[in-house]
Amino acid sequence: MQIQVNGIKISTIIGCYPNERIHKQDLIINLMVDLYNYNWLDDDRLDKTVNYDELINFVSEQVVQTNFQLLESLAEFIANSLLLRFKLIMRVEIELIKPKICGILAQHIQVNYQQKRMFEVAIALGSNNTTLPTQQLVTAIELLGEYIEDIQIGGFYKTKPVGYLVQPDFYNTAIIGYTNLKPEELFGKMKTIEKLMGKTEVVINGPRIIDLDLIFFADLIYQHNFLSVPHQFCHLRDFVLKPLMDIKPDLLHPKLKLTVSQLYSNLHQDDLSIVEEVVKQIK
Numbered sequence: 033m034q035i036q037v038n039g040i041k042i043s044t045i046i047g048c049y050p051n052e053r054i055h056k057q058d059l060i061i062n063l064m065v066d067l068y069n070y071n072w073l074d075d076d077r078l079d080k081t082v083n084y085d086e087l088i089n090f091v092s093e094q095v096v097q098t099n100f101q102l103l104e105s106l107a108e109f110i111a112n113s114l115l116l117r118f119k120l121i122m123r124v125e126i127e128l129i130k131p132k133i134c135g136i137l138a139q140h141i142q143v144n145y146q147q148k149r150m151f152e153v154a155i156a157l158g159s160n161n162t163t164l165p166t167q168q169l170v171t172a173i174e175l176l177g178e179y180i181e182d183i184q185i186g187g188f189y190k191t192k193p194v195g196y197l198v199q200p201d202f203y204n205t206a207i208i209g210y211t212n213l214k215p216e217e218l219f220g221k222m223k224t225i226e227k228l229m230g231k232t233e234v235v236i237n238g239p240r241i242i243d244l245d246l247i248f249f250a251d252l253i254y255q256h257n258f259l260s261v262p263h264q265f266c267h268l269r270d271f272v273l274k275p276l277m278d279i280k281p282d283l284l285h286p287k288l289k290l291t292v293s294q295l296y297s298n299l300h301q302d303d304l305s306i307v308e309e310v311v312k313q314i315k
Contacts, residue, residue: 035082038062042092045099046106046130053099061091061110062127067120082118090117103128107145115149123148148212153180154248154283155222156263156272158204160193161241165203166311168229168242173207175225176244179218180209186275188311194269199239201307206247206275208283215249219259222246247272251286262287267295270304278313 040063043056067081094113100106107126114124125146133141155176159168166188177183184207191202211218222244229242249261262285266272273296276283281293288295 033067033081034064035067035084035087036062036064037084037088040088040091042095044096046101046103048101058131059095060129060131061095062129063087063091063114064125065114065118065121066123068122080120082120087114087118090114103130103141103143104145107143108147111145111147115147121149150181150210150212151250151252152208152248153211153218153246153250154206154208154276155180156204156206156245156247156266156269156275158191158202158243158245158271159241160200160202160239162200169203169205172225172229172242172244173205175228176207176209176222179213179221180207180211183207183209184279185313186278187309187313189271189274190307190310191271192305192307194305202271203310204271204275204306205311206272206279208276208279215246215252215254215259215261216256218249219246245272247276248283248286251284253287268299268303270296270299270306273299274306275313 040061042059042061044059045053046057046059047053065082065087091110091114095106095110098106098109100109107128110126111124114121123146126144128143128145130141157169157172159165161168169188173183173185186206188203188205191204193199193202213221226242226244231240231242245263245266246259246261247263247266252261254261263272267285267288273292276292277296281291283292284290285292285295290298
């Protein structure tokens with residue numbers, strides 16, 4: 033669902049010429065925001081959308097307090113502010129129009145800017161490939177880097193197999209990063225990477241060249257088809273919790289309301305599968 037608001041008129045300090053640093057300039061702001069999808073026929077409630085007056089007033093109040101030199105900087109500031117303030121907004125597109133300009137022979141200057149919300153995600157990786165299993169983890173992380181930014185990597189751990197025991201030990205790690213994809217989109221990319229790397233699963237919990245599990249997607253609690261977040265078994269697996277602890281020990285399980293450190297401390301000795309740490313956390 034998209035909401036478009038055009039013609040918000042505001043005066044503020046904007047520009048790089050001396051008089052523009054003293055006198056306020058007129059701006060026209062056009063907004064288009066994408067909201068998360070709901071069934072509005074069933075959820076005909078204000079808390080399922082963005083209050084239009086509140087949206088306009090918020091932008092006006094924020095902009096009049098600024099004193100940027102560049103329209104580009106102001107546009108990015110507005111986008112960041114909107115995504116922080118309104119949690120239902122998934123993407124924002126902004127048009128900034130400055131009707132009166134100095135030093136340029138043009139009718140007006142217009143800047144267009146758009147930004148998607150970034151979501152913190154946690155992904156667990158495992159491999160018990162008989163040839164260079166740690167390299168399989170590194171390759172998968174490199175491929176995930178196409179869709180996830182600012183990746184942080186936990187330690188690499190040698191782990192006893194769980195479930196199907198007649199197979200080589202696993203090597204596990206986890207990453208935390210940021211994406212602007214939807215949960216289903218990221219999940220689909222992960223499955224594509226597994227297929228690209230040659231994953232086949234003949235036996236449930238059996239040997240595999242690579243295994244990618246979406247553990248957390250921001251604070252989302254969600255289940256749809258084959259996707260369930262938080263991962264339904266993550267709180268029981270030391271080889272998931274320990275590398276996440278290496279990165280962010282206070283990372284919160286949105287359903288259990290416990291940090292990964294607390295969840296790890298709650299594990300019984302019989303639940304532990306890690307044999308040894310083979311690679312320290314990559315800083």
